[in-house]
Amino acid sequence: MNIANLSTTEIIEGIFSNNIAIVSKAITIIESTKPEHRSIANKIIEGCISKNHDTIRIGITGVPGAGKSTFIEQFGNLLTGLGKKVAVLTVDPSSSRTKGSILGDKTRMQELVKNPNAYIRPSASGSSLGGVTRKTRESIVILEAAGFDIILIETIGVGQSETAVHDMVDFFLLLKLAGAGDELQGIKRGIIEMADSIVINKSDGNNVQNAAQAKMEFARALHMFPPKENGWSPEVLTCSALENRGLEEIWKLIFNYCQTMKETGYFNKNRQQQNENWLIQYLEQELLSKFYQNPKTKKLLPLLKEEVINGNTSPFSAAEKLLNILSTN
Amino acid sequence: MNIANLSTTEIIEGIFSNNIAIVSKAITIIESTKPEHRSIANKIIEGCISKNHDTIRIGITGVPGAGKSTFIEQFGNLLTGLGKKVAVLTVDPSSSRTKGSILGDKTRMQELVKNPNAYIRPSASGSSLGGVTRKTRESIVILEAAGFDIILIETIGVGQSETAVHDMVDFFLLLKLAGAGDELQGIKRGIIEMADSIVINKSDGNNVQNAAQAKMEFARALHMFPPKENGWSPEVLTCSALENRGLEEIWKLIFNYCQTMKETGYFNKNRQQQNENWLIQYLEQELLSKFYQNPKTKKLLPLLKEEVINGNTSPFSAAEKLLNILSTN
Numbered sequence: 001m002n003i004a005n006l007s008t009t010e011i012i013e014g015i016f017s018n019n020i021a022i023v024s025k026a027i028t029i030i031e032s033t034k035p036e037h038r039s040i041a042n043k044i045i046e047g048c049i050s051k052n053h054d055t056i057r058i059g060i061t062g063v064p065g066a067g068k069s070t071f072i073e074q075f076g077n078l079l080t081g082l083g084k085k086v087a088v089l090t091v092d093p094s095s096s097r098t099k100g101s102i103l104g105d106k107t108r109m110q111e112l113v114k115n116p117n118a119y120i121r122p123s124a125s126g127s128s129l130g131g132v133t134r135k136t137r138e139s140i141v142i143l144e145a146a147g148f149d150i151i152l153i154e155t156i157g158v159g160q161s162e163t164a165v166h167d168m169v170d171f172f173l174l175l176k177l178a179g180a181g182d183e184l185q186g187i188k189r190g191i192i193e194m195a196d197s198i199v200i201n202k203s204d205g206n207n208v209q210n211a212a213q214a215k216m217e218f219a220r221a222l223h224m225f226p227p228k229e230n231g232w233s234p235e236v237l238t239c240s241a242l243e244n245r246g247l248e249e250i251w252k253l254i255f256n257y258c259q260t261m262k263e264t265g266y267f268n269k270n271r272q273q274q275n276e277n278w279l280i281q282y283l284e285q286e287l288l289s290k291f292y293q294n295p296k297t298k299k300l301l302p303l304l305k306e307e308v309i310n311g312n313t314s315p316f317s318a319a320e321k322l323l324n325i326l327s328t329n
Numbered sequence: 330m331n332i333a334n335l336s337t338t339e340i341i342e343g344i345f346s347n348n349i350a351i352v353s354k355a356i357t358i359i360e361s362t363k364p365e366h367r368s369i370a371n372k373i374i375e376g377c378i379s380k381n382h383d384t385i386r387i388g389i390t391g392v393p394g395a396g397k398s399t400f401i402e403q404f405g406n407l408l409t410g411l412g413k414k415v416a417v418l419t420v421d422p423s424s425s426r427t428k429g430s431i432l433g434d435k436t437r438m439q440e441l442v443k444n445p446n447a448y449i450r451p452s453a454s455g456s457s458l459g460g461v462t463r464k465t466r467e468s469i470v471i472l473e474a475a476g477f478d479i480i481l482i483e484t485i486g487v488g489q490s491e492t493a494v495h496d497m498v499d500f501f502l503l504l505k506l507a508g509a510g511d512e513l514q515g516i517k518r519g520i521i522e523m524a525d526s527i528v529i530n531k532s533d534g535n536n537v538q539n540a541a542q543a544k545m546e547f548a549r550a551l552h553m554f555p556p557k558e559n560g561w562s563p564e565v566l567t568c569s570a571l572e573n574r575g576l577e578e579i580w581k582l583i584f585n586y587c588q589t590m591k592e593t594g595y596f597n598k599n600r601q602q603q604n605e606n607w608l609i610q611y612l613e614q615e616l617l618s619k620f621y622q623n624p625k626t627k628k629l630l631p632l633l634k635e636e637v638i639n640g641n642t643s644p645f646s647a648a649e650k651l652l653n654i655l656s657t658n
Contacts, residue, residue: 313375
């Protein structure tokens with residue numbers, strides 16, 4: 001079969017039968033910026049979107065050095081060992097890393113990449129978070145239609161990428177490294193409140209004591225927040241991805257979380273809410289993008305900003321001036 | 330002088346000479362929803378906006394029962410005692426309270442309302458946070474042009490009103506009540522990260538011990554966050570507004586904060602950034618509001634939302650359908 005000449009229907013069928021070459025091709029079409037690919041991509045997504053089964057989407061974030069690659073490698077192998085089909089995606093809007101990430105991601109997870117029940121898709125390229133986010137969300141649709149049971153979505157936390165990933169997953173895991181001193185150093189504001197669990201990685205060798213200490217500090221920090229809307233109290237766990245310890249407990253926690261949330265109806269409600277949010281976000285983003293690309297806006301806005309910053313014009317009058325000029329176009 | 334027949338120029342002159350009747354009238358014009366008032370309001374704002382002097386804008390939030398009214402009353406009197414002219418505004422987009430707030434606010438602060446160097450302006454009415462926010466921001470412009478040195482902006486924290494107030498002040502103060510048990514109960518997610526200081530009120534009588542304990546717990550909670558962009562480490566203080574103790578320390582803290590931020594240039598940079606944010610926020614809000622009021626949007630969006638929520642259409646395709654229909658209008 002020549003993949004290059006497949007019809008849209010054949011691509012969709014290939015996805016449904018978990019043909020990895022075709023899955024990869026479909027994601028490549030989704031990631032393409034060419035307009036002719038966009039319309040094919042839309043058809044593929046439409047064909048895949050209602051092909052649902054019981055999946056779990058897990059977001060994993062952590063600063064560089066927290067051991068995300070080793071963690072995902074071991075965690076992925078654990079899950080395939082339990083009979084799950086696992087896909088790994090990365091959200092990384094930083095162009096510098098993206099350029100090298102195709103080789104990078106595969107080198108980072110040498111074991112998982114050889115695992116027949118795992119699929120690792122290197123970062124979507126793209127300079128805007130919005131673009132990368134859309135591609136990732138659409139990739140999830142394809143991967144789930146292809147029969148993957150668990151989607152791991154990794155972010156290194158550039159810009160607002162954690163928030164973007166949080167908004168597309170069922171469970172959000174913050175991976176931390178225990179060290180001496182202030183355990184929360186280097187954590188971005190707001191991220192602790194998003195986590196459904198904090199996992200202290202590298203609890204091995206001389207670091208076991210530090211990890212236990214960090215666990216205590218984080219548990220205290222989490223206790224300071226009010227409970228989440230869904231009633232979940234985030235838990236802190238320790239693990240050693242390197243020595244493959246503690247990972248089963250993490251899976252149990254996630255599995256129990258999903259079971260509980262399915263029983264309360266929150267699991268499904270959350271996904272519906274996420275879908276609705278994607279619609280509204282994308283709509284508004286496109287509308288505003290049109291406005292900012294208007295030549296009149298491009299000319300006037302910098303001048304009005306300057307006046308507003310210097311306190312010569314009220315922000316509201318400035319905005320009204322701009323809107324008036326545009327509407328009397 | 331008949332206030333009803335003043336010209337815009339006379340109103341602006343009245344504001345500059347701190348004529349309270351005219352200041353009140355100007356704010357009433359700003360708050361009016363009548364289109365003919367809007368154009369006068371814009372002229373007044375334009376006339377006042379560059380009349381700057383050395384002012385401090387302080388946001389004060391706290392749950393009902395934290396003692397905000399008593400605190401503002403005592404704090405306001407302290408400041409006028411130091412020779413400052415003080416204005417008090419309230420941001421409260423909840424319509425139920427707004428209806429009764431004209432009487433309410435004045436009754437709540439019986440001492441301050443009689444103070445010739447203080448001005449209390451009851452809540453702007455309005456059902457949308459955007460509307461109330463705009464009115465409050467414009468009222469600040471007028472009050473500062475009228476010579477008020479310190480603007481206290483109170484919010485009871487409905488919806489996103491804390492964020493709105495945080496975005497219009499130099500210093501953001503969270504007022505807390507010490508009690509038994511979990512001190513952070515009832516605090517909205519994210520608010521601790523916004524606070525420049527947490528003040529435990531009602532540290533009096535049998536409550537002194539509780540307040541000291543709460544102070545310790547909050548200090549520990551604050552320590553768990555990374556430092557703010559401006560280098561400031563938020564402090565926790567205790568006070569008794571009722572017994573008028575601890576308020577001078579709070580004023581010293583705020584004054585020192587402002588001095589430090591002026592030296593680093595952050596104070597001014599923050600205000601410029603806030604101005605720019607207001608411009609962009611207002612622009613985008615108006616643009617989106619036009620879109621949502623379009624009859625075609627009103628007809629199609631609910632149908633598309635339903636399809637997206639049920640998983641029958643991709644959020645992105647749905648958005649594109651809507652945008653296409655609108656652009657081929």
